[in-house]
Amino acid sequence: xxxxxxxxxSFNSGKPNQFTAVDNVSLTINPQQITVLKGPSGSGxxxxxxxxxxxxxxxxxxxxxxxxxxxxxxQQEGVDSVEITSLPERFLNDIRRSTFGFxxxxxNLVKGISVLENVMLPAYPTxxxxxxxxxxxxxxxxxxxxxxxxxxxxxxxxxxxxxxxAIARALINNPAIIIADEPTAHLDSKLSQEFMAxxxxxxxxxxxxxxASHDPIVFDSPLIDRLVEMRDGAVVNSGSPR
Amino acid sequence: MRRSxxxxxxxxxxxxxxxxxxxxxxxxxxxxxxPVPQLQSLHVTDLCLATEARYTRHPAVADSHAPxxxxxxxxxxxxxxxxxxxxxxxxxxx
Amino acid sequence: xxxxxxxxxxxxxxxxxxxLRRRAKNLSLLAMYLLVIFMxxxxxxxxxxxxxxxxxxxxxxxxxxxxxxxxxxQDLVPDRYGADIARIKGVTAVRPRLxxxxxxxLNGANYTIMASDDTAAPPGAAIGAxxxxxxxxxxxxLLPLISYDKSPVMLEIGSIFPSSSDLIAADLIVLSPxxxxxxFNFPGGQATDLAVTVxxxxxxxxxxxxxxxxxxxxxxxxxxxxxxxxxxxxxxxxGMTLIVLASALLSFIIFAWDKATGLSAEERKEIGILKSxxxxxxxxxxxxxxxxxxxxxxxxxxxxxxxxxxxxxLSAPLFAQALKGWSVIYPxxxxxxxxxxxxxxxxxxxxxxxxxxxxxxxxxxxxTIDPDAAMRY
Numbered sequence: 001x002x003x004x005x006x007x008x009x010s011f012n013s014g015k016p017n018q019f020t021a022v023d024n025v026s027l028t029i030n031p032q033q034i035t036v037l038k039g040p041s042g043s044g045x046x047x048x049x050x051x052x053x054x055x056x057x058x059x060x061x062x063x064x065x066x067x068x069x070x071x072x073x074x075q076q077e078g079v080d081s082v083e084i085t086s087l088p089e090r091f092l093n094d095i096r097r098s099t100f101g102f103x104x105x106x107x108n109l110v111k112g113i114s115v116l117e118n119v120m121l122p123a124y125p126t127x128x129x130x131x132x133x134x135x136x137x138x139x140x141x142x143x144x145x146x147x148x149x150x151x152x153x154x155x156x157x158x159x160x161x162x163x164x165x166a167i168a169r170a171l172i173n174n175p176a177i178i179i180a181d182e183p184t185a186h187l188d189s190k191l192s193q194e195f196m197a198x199x200x201x202x203x204x205x206x207x208x209x210x211x212a213s214h215d216p217i218v219f220d221s222p223l224i225d226r227l228v229e230m231r232d233g234a235v236v237n238s239g240s241p242r
Numbered sequence: 243m244r245r246s247x248x249x250x251x252x253x254x255x256x257x258x259x260x261x262x263x264x265x266x267x268x269x270x271x272x273x274x275x276x277p278v279p280q281l282q283s284l285h286v287t288d289l290c291l292a293t294e295a296r297y298t299r300h301p302a303v304a305d306s307h308a309p310x311x312x313x314x315x316x317x318x319x320x321x322x323x324x325x326x327x328x329x330x331x332x333x334x335x336x
Numbered sequence: 337x338x339x340x341x342x343x344x345x346x347x348x349x350x351x352x353x354x355x356l357r358r359r360a361k362n363l364s365l366l367a368m369y370l371l372v373i374f375m376x377x378x379x380x381x382x383x384x385x386x387x388x389x390x391x392x393x394x395x396x397x398x399x400x401x402x403x404x405x406x407x408x409x410q411d412l413v414p415d416r417y418g419a420d421i422a423r424i425k426g427v428t429a430v431r432p433r434l435x436x437x438x439x440x441x442l443n444g445a446n447y448t449i450m451a452s453d454d455t456a457a458p459p460g461a462a463i464g465a466x467x468x469x470x471x472x473x474x475x476x477x478l479l480p481l482i483s484y485d486k487s488p489v490m491l492e493i494g495s496i497f498p499s500s501s502d503l504i505a506a507d508l509i510v511l512s513p514x515x516x517x518x519x520f521n522f523p524g525g526q527a528t529d530l531a532v533t534v535x536x537x538x539x540x541x542x543x544x545x546x547x548x549x550x551x552x553x554x555x556x557x558x559x560x561x562x563x564x565x566x567x568x569x570x571x572x573x574x575g576m577t578l579i580v581l582a583s584a585l586l587s588f589i590i591f592a593w594d595k596a597t598g599l600s601a602e603e604r605k606e607i608g609i610l611k612s613x614x615x616x617x618x619x620x621x622x623x624x625x626x627x628x629x630x631x632x633x634x635x636x637x638x639x640x641x642x643x644x645x646x647x648x649x650l651s652a653p654l655f656a657q658a659l660k661g662w663s664v665i666y667p668x669x670x671x672x673x674x675x676x677x678x679x680x681x682x683x684x685x686x687x688x689x690x691x692x693x694x695x696x697x698x699x700x701x702x703x704t705i706d707p708d709a710a711m712r713y
Contacts, residue, residue: 055612056706090616097614108609112357117350121610124346125619127339130244169613246348249630256637263644267673270648274672275500280457280510284450285398285531287562289390290464290506293446293663296437299507300448301569302562303401303529305410322661326569 002029002052002177002208007061009047009233021047022058023233029210030226031067031176034203037212038219039230045212046181048230052210053179054084054096061085065099097126101170103180107162109154109169116141116150119168126173133172140168144198160191167198177208184215192217199223292322301326344626347619351626365591366631372587373639373687374646379580380679381647382655383570385671389503390566397562398431398531399540402547403555410555412526417551421532424546426539432527434516438481438509443470445664449509451516460494461515466506466665468496479509484521491515502667532556588687592694599702607702620703621696628695632688640680648673 009022022044029035029052037045050056052063065082084092101122109118116137123133141147144164149157154165163183170178178199184192192215199209200223211218219227229237288300297304355362402421404413415432422430434451447467463473473479479491497505516522534543537559544556570577599607607620615623646652651669660666 093614093616102612104612108612110606110609113350113353117353121350122613122615124350125343125615127343127346129342130346130349173614244349245352246345249348249352250345253633253637256634256641259641260637263641263673264675264677267648267675270673275498278497278501278505280452280454280462280495281497281501281504282396283454283456284452284504284510285396286393286504287397287401287557289386289393289503289566290448290508290667291503292659292661293448293507293665294661298661299437299446302565303403303557305405305408322659322663 001031001066002210003064003066004028004048004052005062005064007048007051007058007063009044009051009056010059013059020233022051024061025233025235027228027235027238029208031208032203032206033225034199034209034211034223035226035228036219036224037210037228037230038214040214042232043230044233045230047233049179049181049210049212053100053102053177054092058085065095097122097173099176101173101175101178103166103170103178103183105182105185107166109162109165111155112153114151115146115154115157115165118154118165119172121172122169123172136174137168137172140171144168159187160194163187163191163195164198167195171202175207177210178202180209180211180213182213182215183211184213184218189217196221196223291326294322298322298326343619344622347622348626348630351623351630354623355627355630362631366635368587369591369631369635369687369691370639370642372584373635373683374643375580376584376683376687377640377643377680378646378652378654379577380676380683381643381674382652382669382671383577384676384679385647385674386570386669387567388674389671390569391563393504394559394563394566397559399534399537399559400532400544400547401433401557401562402530402532402551403557404529404551404553405555406553410529411553412523412528413530413554415525415527417554418527418530420550421530421547424543424550426534426536426543427532428535429533431531431533433529433531434513434522435528436520436522438519440471441482443664445470446507447509447665448507449511449516449519451513452510453513457510458494461491462495462497462508462510463493464497464505464508464665465499465502466667467509468493470665481519483519489515489519499668500670502670506667507665588690592690599698603699604702607699608705611703611705617703621699624696624699624703625692628692629688632691636684636688640683644673644675647671 004025004027007022007025008020010018010020012018025044025048037048039045047056051058062083062085065084067081082095084095087095110121116134119137119140120133123137138147138150141150144167146157146161146164146168149161149165154162157165170180180199184195187195196218199211202209203223211224213219218224227237227239228235229239287302290299292298402413402417404411404417413432418430418432421427436449438447438449439445440447445467461479463479467473471479473493473496475493475496477493479493480488481491483489491509491511497508511519517524532543532547534540540558540560544558547554547556610620610623611617646654647669648671652671656666656669659669
């Protein structure tokens with residue numbers, strides 16, 4: 001479970017061009033559910049996601065991760081909550097690597113190297129044995145039916161195949177939480193539906209999924225558990241579980 | 243074998259050869275051929291590096307103005323004159 | 337510990353994949369770098385070995401050589417000078433030397449002819465290996481030389497100097513004083529120059545001064561001057577050395593410039609992607625470090641090894657060509673290998689370190705960007 005308490009993110013504070021991306025948001029995200037953040041661009045969805053995903057720090061407020069202790073190597077015995085906002089950079093990075101998997105709007109895959117290598121990339125700096133994560137990567141490619149593309153460069157793949165590579169990459173370190181920012185922005189309806197189906201499967205495997213989207217195929221999908229509406233950096237409707 | 247191990251292996255091999263070079267050199271120096279006695283008795287003053295002109299063949303004992311020997315304006319007549327410097331007295335203040 | 341090793345290996349793996357992506361560009365970069373190091377190391381090996389050889393050979397040089405000058409040019413020295421010099425205090429021996437040059441019209445070659453009355457040597461003329469090769473001669477053959485009155489002087493080849501002594505004798509013909517005088521119509525009672533031996537080497541300058549004052553037209557040349565000629569012979573001020581050094585330096589500046597002027601937008605984006613998928617700043621910097629090291633270390637090691645082979649196994653054909661000039665007879669540079677660790681270390685620090693640094697430093701800023709910036713692409 002992710003608990004946000006009074007999260008604010010503002011840029012250029014004190015200066016005349018001060019801009020508040022996220023304004024005093026308090027929210028609880030339940031585990032093993034699909035939560036969608038809905039809102040127009042500029043509503044603070046992306047900023048909120050980056051803060052939850054340990055990629056940026058809020059200007060004020062606290063974020064707690066409950067129940068993710070197993071993934072955190074330095075965690076004290078018996079305590080299963082982590083308050084990530086005050087953690088030093090290194091620990092924050094460790095948590096990010098082991099707890100979260102990211103799917104970006106533009107996929108953000110590395111050109112010129114193979115599909116398999118792209119999927120394995122997040123595991124490289126962890127120091128894990130190559131054969132171990134290579135097997136996992138091949139399994140994931142199999143799972144998403146793109147094994148035959150394993151050795152190909154990503155420039156040769158279609159949009160739908162790229163989407164699946166991006167998802168596979170997000171799963172390589174076996175994260176508990178998947179974060180996706182506008183994942184269907186560059187996909188047609190059919191592929192968007194496929195994406196939601198994959199998300200449903202991930203939930204079935206016990207993962208939590210957090211999606212920011214203004215695509216109706218996403219936020220109107222019957223698969224999602226909770227819809228949070230945002231506008232101008234604040235939560236206007238924290239949505240009831242369906 | 244994966245790429246990184248291939249590279250490490252390759253580098254290890256070249257590094258080994260690189261480190262063996264001084265050993266090879268030292269070995270070659272010890273097994274240096276003995277000089278020909280007849281040549282030793284000649285007490286030569288110069289190495290035979292280039293045989294184009296007197297001042298490149300025997301730079302140690304050439305005339306001090308030898309580079310200009312052929313023609314007053316001919317600064318250089320033979321290519322090796324550009325490579326083998328004349329022994330100008332006082333040039334090296336050692 | 338094992339995790340660290342795995343981490344390095346994994347990042348190295350990505351480095352190699354990354355370099356192989358732009359295979360042509362990186363291979364040519366490696367080739368250029370290799371060439372620069374090859375040239376520099378070859379030059380270093382060649383010059384050091386040659387200087388060492390010179391030092392060894394010239395330990396046998398005479399303590400002092402006395403020439404005679406007429407109108408600024410070298411002239412013959414009368415034996416009388418030799419007798420007078422022998423009487424100077426400190427001089428133990430004076431040996432008149434008969435030597436000169438012979439131009440062989442048949443092949444346009446210059447030979448150095450020296451007369452020697454060494455009775456221990458085999459009879460007949462002794463010639464250098466290069467002459468034997470140029471004129472296709474073997475022991476027992478006759479070598480006809482044209483003397484000054486156009487009559488032939490037939491020399492029977494008694495011995496051929498081995499190719500390993502080329503640096504002394506490649507163009508040398510050693511004959512008896514009688515043959516020498518016949519060949520050049522050399523006047524009796526004269527010598528080309530005098531080789532003077534002195535009891536106490538420290539007294540050389542004093543003796544030289546005495547000779548110069550006693551014989552104003554004489555030019556004494558000390559052994560130290562002879563030796564110094566060869567220590568500064570391939571000075572960086574000289575033509576070949578300067579050109580090689582200058583071009584190497586220029587190439588280097590070009591490489592480093594290309595690297596140091598920052599990253600392309602593509603590289604920056606890629607670093608952003610890596611940060612967004614969980615790579616830390618230190619991981620990215622390690623990546624760039626490996627990138628610089630892979631190229632520079634490979635180029636350095638291979639360049640030096642190939643240079644060693646070039647100079648000491650192949651007898652430095654590249655430099656031999658340059659040193660040949662218009663010579664028809666030239667030595668094989670079969671140099672005894674010398675490795676100067678200090679010089680190699682300097683080469684390492686002047687090439688590998690700057691290049692690796694120039695690869696890592698410009699990435700510093702890009703590597704420290706916040707990962708959330710990647711979300712906004």
